[in-house]
Amino acid sequence: MGSVAWDMVNPECLIIGTEDGTETGDAKILVDFYKPLLENNPEINIGTWDEAEAIKVFYNTFISVKIGLVNMIQDVAEANGNINVDVVTDALKKATQRIVGPKYMTAGMGDGGACHPRDNIALRFLAQKLDLGYDLFHSIMQSRDMQAKKMAERLVDLAQEYKLPIVIHGRAYKPGVEYTVGSYSELVAQYAAHELNQVYYVDPLTGDELPKKKMKAVILLAHNEQVTYAGTGVKAKTSGYYFKFAKGSIIVDPWRTTKEIPGCAVIHYGNPRKKWELKSQKFLGLF
Numbered sequence: 001m002g003s004v005a006w007d008m009v010n011p012e013c014l015i016i017g018t019e020d021g022t023e024t025g026d027a028k029i030l031v032d033f034y035k036p037l038l039e040n041n042p043e044i045n046i047g048t049w050d051e052a053e054a055i056k057v058f059y060n061t062f063i064s065v066k067i068g069l070v071n072m073i074q075d076v077a078e079a080n081g082n083i084n085v086d087v088v089t090d091a092l093k094k095a096t097q098r099i100v101g102p103k104y105m106t107a108g109m110g111d112g113g114a115c116h117p118r119d120n121i122a123l124r125f126l127a128q129k130l131d132l133g134y135d136l137f138h139s140i141m142q143s144r145d146m147q148a149k150k151m152a153e154r155l156v157d158l159a160q161e162y163k164l165p166i167v168i169h170g171r172a173y174k175p176g177v178e179y180t181v182g183s184y185s186e187l188v189a190q191y192a193a194h195e196l197n198q199v200y201y202v203d204p205l206t207g208d209e210l211p212k213k214k215m216k217a218v219i220l221l222a223h224n225e226q227v228t229y230a231g232t233g234v235k236a237k238t239s240g241y242y243f244k245f246a247k248g249s250i251i252v253d254p255w256r257t258t259k260e261i262p263g264c265a266v267i268h269y270g271n272p273r274k275k276w277e278l279k280s281q282k283f284l285g286l287f
Contacts, residue, residue, distance in 0.1 A: 001113065001173075001174065001177045001179060002174055002175070002176040002177045002228070002229065002234065003229055003232040003233075003234045006232050006233045006234055007232070008037075009037055009038055009039045009040075010038070010039055010040045010042075010232075010233070011038065011040075011042050012042060012043075013042050013043045013044070013045055013055075014031075014034055014038070014042050014043070014044045014045065015045050015047075015052045015055050015056060016030050016031070016044070016045070016046045016047075016052060017046075017047060017048060017049040017050075017051065017052030017053065018046065018047075018048065018049070019048070019049065020048065021046065021047045021048040021051060022046070023046050027046055031044060057119040057122065057123060058123075060115055060116045060119040060120075061116075061119055061120055061123060061137065061140070063104050063111065063116060064111045064116045064117075064119075064120055064140050064144070065136075065140055066100065066103075066104040066105065067104050067110060067111045067144075068110070068111070068140050068143040068144060068147070070085075070089050070104070070105055070106065070107040071107050071108075071110055071143075071147045072143065072147070073085050073088050073089060073107060074107040074147075074254075074269070074270040075147060075150055077270050077271065077272060078150070078154075078269070078270065078272055080272075081272050081273075082272075082273060083272075083273065084270075084271040084273045085107045085256075085270035085271060086106075086107075086256060086270070086271065089105050089106065089107060092105060093105045103231070106227055106255065107254070107270050108224065108227060108254045108255045108270075109184045109185070109188075109222050109254055109255075110144045110147050110148055110184040110187070111144055111184065112173035112174065112182045112183055112184040112185075113173045113174065113179070113181065113182045114173075114179070114181040114182050115182075116182070117141065117144070117182045118182070120137045120140050120141050121137075121141065123137045124137040124138050124141070144184075144187075145187070148184060148187040148188045148191055149191045151188050151191075151220070151254065151269070152188045152189075152190075152191035152192040152195075153191070153195075154252070154269065155188070155192050155218055155220055155252060156192050156195045156196050158218045158250055158252070158267075159192075159196055159198070159217075159218045160195075160196070162218070162250065164216055164217050164218050164249075164250065165196075165198030165199070165200060165215065165217045165218070166189075166192050166196060166198065166199045166200070166217060166218050166219075166220070167199075167200045167201070167202060167210065167215075167217040167218070167219045167220070168185050168188065168189050168199070168200070168201045168202070168219075168220050168222050169202055169203075169219055169220060169221045169222055169223055169241065169242055169243075170185055170201075170202075170203050170221075170222040170223025170242070171183060171185050171186065171201040171202075171203040171206045171208050171222075172185070172203055172205055172206055172223075173185070174223070174228050175223035175224065175225045175228055175229075175237070176205070176225060176228075176229070176234070176237045177205065178205040178206055180206060184222070185201070185220075185222040185223075188220065188222070189201065200217075202242045202243050203223070203242060204242055209243075210243060213243075213244075214244075214246045215246055216246045216247070216248040216249050217246070217249050217250075218249070218250045218252060219245060219249055219250070219251050219252065220252050220254070221241075221251060221252065221253045221254065221255065221258060222254075223242075224255040224257060225237065226257065227255050227257065245261055245263075245264050247262075247263035247264065248263065248264070249263075249264045249265075250264065250265050250267065251264050251265065251266045251267065252267045252269050253266060253267065253268055253269060254269040254270060256268040256269070256270060256271055
């Protein structure tokens, strides 16, 4: 969602299923139909119906694993105190022979939407049904939950220390769409709400606004169009932030792309090496 039009003509691969996995006459018709539409000459994969579905769901699962792993590095960076997660992931992005390609290799918000979590849950059931003896898919979803909980705990600690509410900048599961199914923003907010009653969303596409315009808060920048749609050809649909940040707010950026915001303190979540002091001369008197 959000980059459907571009993705439609620039797919990573074309997947066609037939009853016995061979290139039947119907499969050839589909290939001939799609080829003129596609702009990037993708790989064409033909298999049985089961193989075609497996390609699709395991593709999503690999994405979930990648996001889970880079966010695990983010957790390690936060706990260690002398690691910038971007130094680590930028190095891994370049290890294209045996490890990964660059997609989904920026730590930030966790995997979201209706497809990826659902496919992992489906494959958990399949692992039990086939008696595989292990369940990596459970670990993927558990990691996703625990990463959201740790992020929420950081927000709550800041909110309680400085007596501020929490605002989630972006409620939909990704920027530019109105869908909240599988939203990681909502998962983080639910964990935060267990400890703090004052948790709000701001998202123009879901109709969420602040109860009052100028409200100091701990603000989680859940949405980042530049990171989410990097490499897709999709242009940003918003001019920047969803609302004007009140002076004295604490901005928590899990994407680490936000520079200075006048009158506010910015935390690059995942990079504790960037020294940040609320009580520094710069922010004296704001909190």
